[in-house]
Amino acid sequence: MSNCTSPPLPILLVDDEVLWTRSLSRMLERSGGYGNLLTCHDSREVMGILAHQPVSLVLLDLTMPHLSGDDLLATIAPEYPDIPVIILTGRDQVDMAVKCMKGGAFDYFVKTVEEERLLAGVQRAIRMQQLQRENQILKTRLGRKDLKFPAAVAAILTGDRQMESLFHYLETVAPTSQPVLITGESGVGKELFARAVHEVGRPGKPWVGLNVAGLDDTIFADTLFGHSRGAFTGADRERPGLVEQARGGTLFLDEIGDLSLNSQVKLLRLLQEGDYYPVGSDRPKRSGARIVLATNVDLTARLASGAFRKDLYYRLRTHHIHIAPLRERSDDISLLLNLFLEEAASEFGKKKPTAPPELSVLLATHPFPGNIRELRAMVFEAVSHHQGRILSTRTFRMAMGLTPNAAAGEPLTPGADGAREGISYGDRLPTLTQGANLLVEEAMRRAQGNQTIAAGMLGISRPALSKRLRNQRQEAASTPR
Template structure:
């Protein structure tokens, strides 16, 4: 494959040095290397040429490469962006990767290390090209196994599925982040079904495990390793050999636990408690957390080296309030599942009712929606679902749950049920074009109740 590279740097001496390295080590030919000394020229090159990899310096005279990362990724998503800089301290490397850079390479690294790092980036580009030009239509991957288990019509998640079809086949770990309840475990299981379909799927929530329990559960122990160790125990790593190991809530690990995890993820080697024997595992490792690891690093609660290791392939699942189009699909899925589990008829649910249910922000995400729907189906007894069948454990101000905001947690964010019911009456009337009988049917109340509440509201 011929790789086209763009070097963005305001120092021509560095551009010349870097270009010579690329040519001497046969990374690419001279005619495949482009350069620019400022962002304006760089964008012109990117618009007129199919650039596979762009190497961006952070200091471009009066311009900031760090501030340009998000804009370049948004305008040229098919180009892999790698930051190269003389700055290697502080939180700058983390911030660059958080903004969308694929990697952060210090200019001071040795030539051999530099070439090796570049070859890894090229390997990623080649993987994506094979996917891009494969005969299968990957834009429809969400409707095909294995990712069909994750119900969504969100375009960003469709892109995530394409990405996962590539990186799932590598030995690199995968990090899944997102709020509680968004379906990180579901996605981890889908990754396992795709990459290791015949291997075991071993899941472990590490939150709350103390030092002893963490090591014992993950690595296992030998007979007599400590008091009451009357027999040998096989750890989760050994059980996942040949398959996938899913470690959830890794943001809760202590620093000493993180050291043990770092060694294993780097080498694939581990030792049972009480044993000097070094064992190996080829398990695919998938990590998940609902915490912001960047913030934990800044607080000194998460190791940078472990983050760099896990962040090789990072997937972030947006909350349900940012993908409202998925709510109707999920409601229908859960209604059918609940009816099957309860052995009752599938209750009827109108489009108008679904529109009303879309107005709630679901701070508990998909997990909360599933619970609410299951409870409503049970109350309906297989007949017709109405709004009164749905109970919302956390009644929040809808405005505080806008598409781009986090739900508020202070007392002022809660609404009285009485006020919420009035809002739903207005919503139901809007959906039913002002027909009070239809609105009453949607809400599961009488038409007189609607009329009485409207008089109270002076409508």
Template sequence: MASIEDQKILIVDDDVTALTLYETILRAAGYKNIIICNDGAEVELRLRDNDASLVLLDINLPGLSGIEVLEQITGTKTNLPVVMITGDEDLQTVINCMKKGAYDYITKPPAKTRLVTAVRKALEWRELNSELWAMGRRVLDRATLENPEAFSKLVTSSDSMLAVFQYVEAVAGTNRPVLIMGESGTGKELLARAIHESSGRQGAMVTVNAAGLDDALFSDTLFGHKKGAFTDAHTDRLGLVERAAGGTLFLDEIGDLAPASQVKLLRLLQEREYYQLGSDVARSTDARVIAATCVNLGKRIEDGRFRRDLFFRLMAHQVTLPPLRDRREDLMPLTKVLLLEAARELGRRIPRIPKELNSLLNLYDFPGNVRELHSLVFDALSRTSGNVLSLATFRKLVHGKNIPDGSEIDLGYDGLVELIGHFPTMKEFTDIVITAALEKAAGNQSLASRMLGVSQSTLSRRIARNDASFGGELPGDGKGD
């Protein structure tokens, strides 16, 4: 959604005094882009030359009447809200306008709050319609993202993750808040940045971690202060809301926000206004708010620790990032990307990934999600001394005890069930057996094939098939004795 200053409002009235009043009220409310028209016959031309967001239309116009102009607008511009201005409250006239497509009506002379509220709600309706249209288009074309580069740091081939990307891309350009939920380590801040980059906003994305901020620190951090507001306030200081002007304010760990701070955030979302500490002058903002949490806000509302009205404001758009255990198809791709990152950071050569790693990753639920996998990959590379990635870190994690690289795996029934956590599938069993045989044979495929009771060509084909599937290599070099 365009900022409040960019919203174009066309006011149509033949009364010059009324036009001046409407314009003055709306400019004071922050609407700067106002187009004036005093002839109904000129409206069509004005709309053709200007991409108006809203029309304020007097019902009693000379020549072409307001009703006729309304019919022209609604016949060609279905997503352009029209607020009718009438000199009386004749119910039949109002009903007739609404039937012909008017969004709302106000009576002359309008109260300041009534005019501003009618304009704000009409613009919100227009934005919502645009969002629904965009989402509908995305449903029809699920296979593409308009700006895939914005999501490049979120490595995935998961349908559930791609559905999240498509949804947030569809609503990225609006001004409404976005609430991102998900377990710790699932990538909520990366998604917030992807939303910001997809929004087309020219301002910066500013991040605030709400956890541990008391109300005074929250207010000073977000809203800033005036000189003398408190003992150490020697100069004026702008807050992070100001730094996020024209951009995005990302509030992480929103579930831990103090009750008093929740009230101030609610006002910021409702009124788009805030007060610096030590000032009684309201400042306006056009920053888009994105909030994230890893806690159950529903339970916090029940416990009285989170405001229900704030939750409803934040959830204008909401998404939940799935945990890593629910998108296991991303485990190996993520591991490879993280290994490249670790190698660059540690100044190391990229080692070969043993085939066993895929099985080990699939045996673990990753309560810390991608953040935990990131740490594990870095630790594994740090422990690697040769050209094959050490699996000691992953084995200890899965088996709960130290199992050095090269150790044999218990292939008895009890050992398999303990290793896998369930009765093994045929593929899991085959993968483990082949890996164990190759490790026992020190990578000699000829010896491993004799141990398994299959020909070397059969074993080679199986290894090649697994390499293509997992992108890694079994610990064999393909050679015989």
């Protein structure tokens, strides 16, 4: 390999002819500036190289002993779909070129072709991969270039514009002393946002967190405010509460929607007056902590039922961050999937598996009631069972309440506890044929054109769906316009 580091990941040259690889290497370095090259003269070693060395491009000879180029292509394309493969051959064979392109090759060149054409093909392939990587990075950093404290939200992986706008709002309200209310379903990352508020507003200061769900009034007061000596039996010394421990920093109270009305009164006084009484003391203490609160319940519904105080609710609404559920930002699924695959592989001591292209599409059809936490659990469970290079979708399908045998072309059906969504009709019902066609169209839309996934949604086999689609196209073509 040359000392040149262009491209950042090496180009792998695979050919049993040593003189040809030397000539090709000189051309790539001299004319293209590509010196980061790997050469392989034994086709049987290629998959081992790819397993241990990420590459930007494979230049693959078609005719070789042991394993031919088209045989290797059939293995590389599905296992490493992000790596472009350019086929090189000594003979101009149109049928073989078509076969290779259908098999996943990025391009096909005859070795005697002009140097400029081959170099242009290499440049296109490398540029395409670079654009894919840049796009992935941009999706995670979209809108963050104007943030003053991008490191504070670095742990929140997203490419969603609404989420990005929350980061700017967070930077605006974090330095203030007013409470911040963070709402959203369970598993959307409310604590990550709370910590981001802390990192922007109170960097380097104490962070103290408490889940208040299930705490009765006495334990809530003692935990938050502490107690004086002799306050109750066994209180042989004064104990500071979490408010005092968080002085100068941030006190994070999670699940505040579950607080009793008596505890809500105590919390309201702390927020409104800025002071509190330790249990058993008649002398107030001044709070020096910033309060950040979170809940996954609908506080307006709790207000209507009388289970939540209006004065506390309006006090909390001074600064409000609402995090959208994962099903409303499906573009984040592929980003989070990649992150969790890396984390799971590291934890289990395995090589990071390659996710099949259809997995993100399949996951986008799931409502994710557990949000990011549910997706992470799915990925870790799948990786724990994983053995090969391509990640199986079986574990994901089972977690989604679907039968795991769709790969064999059998229908996917909702599990016993699978969610069922209602269907709305207008004043006039469609005919059975019209209704079936509408269901097929909607399934294909949700599955982004993936027939296997769409067939699973409809509870039919893929061949049955293909037949329906053919019939619909024929009917549309024969209908007079």
